[in-house]
Amino acid sequence: MYTEKVMDHFENPRNVGEIENPDGVGQVGNPTCGDIMKIYLKVKDNVIEDVKFKTFGCGAAIATSSMVTEMVKGKSLDEALKISNKMVAEALGGLPPKKMHCSNLAADALQAAIQDYMDKQEKK
Amino acid sequence: MRRVYFDHSATTPVRPDVADEMCAFLKENFGNPTSLHYFGRQARKEVEAAREKVAAAIGATPNEIVFTSGGTESDNMAIHGVAMINKNKGNHIITSAVEHHAVINTVKALGKEGFTVTILPVDKYGMVSVDDVAAAITDKTILITIMHANNEVGTIMPIKEIGSLARSKGITMHTDAVQSFGKIPFSVEELGVDLLTISGHKIYGPKGVGALYIRKGTRWKQSLFHGGAQERLRRAGTENVPGIVGLGKAAELAIRDLQSEAEHLKALRDRLIHEVTTKIDYVKLTGHPTMRLPNHASFTFEFIEGESMLLSLDLKGVAASSGSACTSGSLEPSHVLLAMGIPHEIAHGSIRITLGRDNTMEDIDYFLEIMPPIVNRLRAMSPLDQETEFAINGSCDACKAHGSCKM
Numbered sequence: 001m002y003t004e005k006v007m008d009h010f011e012n013p014r015n016v017g018e019i020e021n022p023d024g025v026g027q028v029g030n031p032t033c034g035d036i037m038k039i040y041l042k043v044k045d046n047v048i049e050d051v052k053f054k055t056f057g058c059g060a061a062i063a064t065s066s067m068v069t070e071m072v073k074g075k076s077l078d079e080a081l082k083i084s085n086k087m088v089a090e091a092l093g094g095l096p097p098k099k100m101h102c103s104n105l106a107a108d109a110l111q112a113a114i115q116d117y118m119d120k121q122e123k124k
Numbered sequence: 125m126r127r128v129y130f131d132h133s134a135t136t137p138v139r140p141d142v143a144d145e146m147c148a149f150l151k152e153n154f155g156n157p158t159s160l161h162y163f164g165r166q167a168r169k170e171v172e173a174a175r176e177k178v179a180a181a182i183g184a185t186p187n188e189i190v191f192t193s194g195g196t197e198s199d200n201m202a203i204h205g206v207a208m209i210n211k212n213k214g215n216h217i218i219t220s221a222v223e224h225h226a227v228i229n230t231v232k233a234l235g236k237e238g239f240t241v242t243i244l245p246v247d248k249y250g251m252v253s254v255d256d257v258a259a260a261i262t263d264k265t266i267l268i269t270i271m272h273a274n275n276e277v278g279t280i281m282p283i284k285e286i287g288s289l290a291r292s293k294g295i296t297m298h299t300d301a302v303q304s305f306g307k308i309p310f311s312v313e314e315l316g317v318d319l320l321t322i323s324g325h326k327i328y329g330p331k332g333v334g335a336l337y338i339r340k341g342t343r344w345k346q347s348l349f350h351g352g353a354q355e356r357l358r359r360a361g362t363e364n365v366p367g368i369v370g371l372g373k374a375a376e377l378a379i380r381d382l383q384s385e386a387e388h389l390k391a392l393r394d395r396l397i398h399e400v401t402t403k404i405d406y407v408k409l410t411g412h413p414t415m416r417l418p419n420h421a422s423f424t425f426e427f428i429e430g431e432s433m434l435l436s437l438d439l440k441g442v443a444a445s446s447g448s449a450c451t452s453g454s455l456e457p458s459h460v461l462l463a464m465g466i467p468h469e470i471a472h473g474s475i476r477i478t479l480g481r482d483n484t485m486e487d488i489d490y491f492l493e494i495m496p497p498i499v500n501r502l503r504a505m506s507p508l509d510q511e512t513e514f515a516i517n518g519s520c521d522a523c524k525a526h527g528s529c530k531m
């Protein structure tokens with residue numbers, strides 16, 4: 001049902017954990033729904049220096065979270081802002097149709113984290 | 125890799141003895157039981173022998189057994205058939221919130237055709253209360269359909285009490301015994317039911333075959349299938365002879381071995397439940413602690429999601445199942461767990477282990493060895509813990525998937 005790539009990211013997720021004093025944090029989903037993704041960012045000179053995630057959810061939720069962190073690490077914020085849920089799913093070689101909306105929220109979590117970073121910058 | 129099958133409530137392997145008997149009816153004994161000639165007669169003889177075996181297994185007479193394509197058809201046929209013929213008597217049907225979809229969706233469909241439906245709640249163990257059934261009965265009640273044992277949480281319902289209540293009120297009673305048959309001893313007399321469903325593939329028989337017991341004199345009529353006069357007008361269609369032969373053999377063996385199997389399974393189950401609930405934190409047994417099927421252990425693991433546990437187990441060779449939304453094919457976790465009052469966030473973390481005759485204590489040991497690291501790994505990845513579990517806004521508006529989610 002899942003591609004090899006999904007299973008690889010599920011078994012060996014990249015960048016799991018939290019960042020202390022993150023520059024931005026984003027969270028989407030809720031426990032009622034069955035999926036929550038939380039993404040932490042460390043940003044320096046508009047580049048994502050470090051990114052970590054924590055996810056409650058199914059195999060697809062964990063794999064997409066892992067994938068999105070891999071896709072944006074070292075990228076500029078401008079590049080990261082272009083990443084969509086669809087691109088994450090494609091990078092994983094696709095997801096089963098019924099997983100496309102509910103468990104494919106990792107890019108949303110990323111965008112929320114970037115937004116949080118930008119809001120904080122504005123306040124400074 | 126070690127492979128451990130722990131999903132016997134989903135289906136079971138066909139026993140070699142059963143498969144052997146069936147084989148002849150795929151090959152040389154291929155006749156149509158309705159045919160007059162030798163080939164037909166041979167097939168007829170074995171279909172009737174199987175009917176006797178199934179009847180004996182539940183304490184019925186052979187005339188009261190109708191072969192079907194499985195549990196789903198038996199449930200549909202039982203409920204629809206009683207509803208249609210009793211229309212002039214009343215239009216009220218009583219069922220429970222934890223029934224299999226084969227029952228609940230059939231009853232709901234009738235609800236759209238002018239029948240009134242009462243779906244009884246269950247307690248935290250998944251048990252229907254006899255008092256609730258009594259209170260729900262009206263002078264329009266024509267059918268009570270409540271399962272004998274629940275497939276998701278293993279709880280055994282007080283069918284004997286409900287059956288005698290139904291009888292005292294002159295109401296037809298059906299029970300889905302797909303999960304209990306062959307696992308706990310019963311007879312249709314003892315349960316006091318008028319209709320009872322069984323399925324072949326849950327008792328080490330083949331898939332696609334089952335039976336419906338219809339007590340002599342029950343106001344029931346075939347109302348779904350139109351066709352030939354097979355099964356004494358109760359089920360049209362050429363009999364699935366290999367399947368029926370397999371069901372008969374499987375039923376016979378299941379009853380023969382019931383006592384020793386139940387003891388074996390209980391020993392495994394009790395150790396599994398004890399170890400899982402003491403060795404792993406934030407785990408709860410779902411279903412009744414004692415009134416449960418001998419092979420059934422089901423749990424909720426907090427802060428993690430069922431499908432990710434199943435995938436992790438599968439990677440280690442262990443096959444189990446879950447009532448989480450992600451595995452059900454819908455976005456809702458199991459209706460059974462929700463009906464028991466288990467919150468969504470916890471129902472998502474459900475796992476069901478259903479044991480079978482080939483499982484050993486070594487299988488249990490293996491599970492106990494691999495499960496704690498799986499739980500630890502997933503919990504370490506989870507943003508939830510005992511503080512945040514219910515603190516995160518549980519409203520749909522906060523959730524991006526809203527719109528596709530049916531809540």
Ligand SMILES: Cc1ncc(COP(=O)(O)O)c(C=O)c1O
Nearest residue numbers: 194195196224226275300302323
């Ligand atoms: C309680 C119950 N009823 C009915 C069924 C359906 O039986 P079948 O698969 O033979 O249609 C099942 C099996 O999933 C079941 O567990």
Ligand code: FES
Nearest residue numbers: 033520525526529
């Ligand atoms: S909780 Fe799932 S979309 Fe709302």
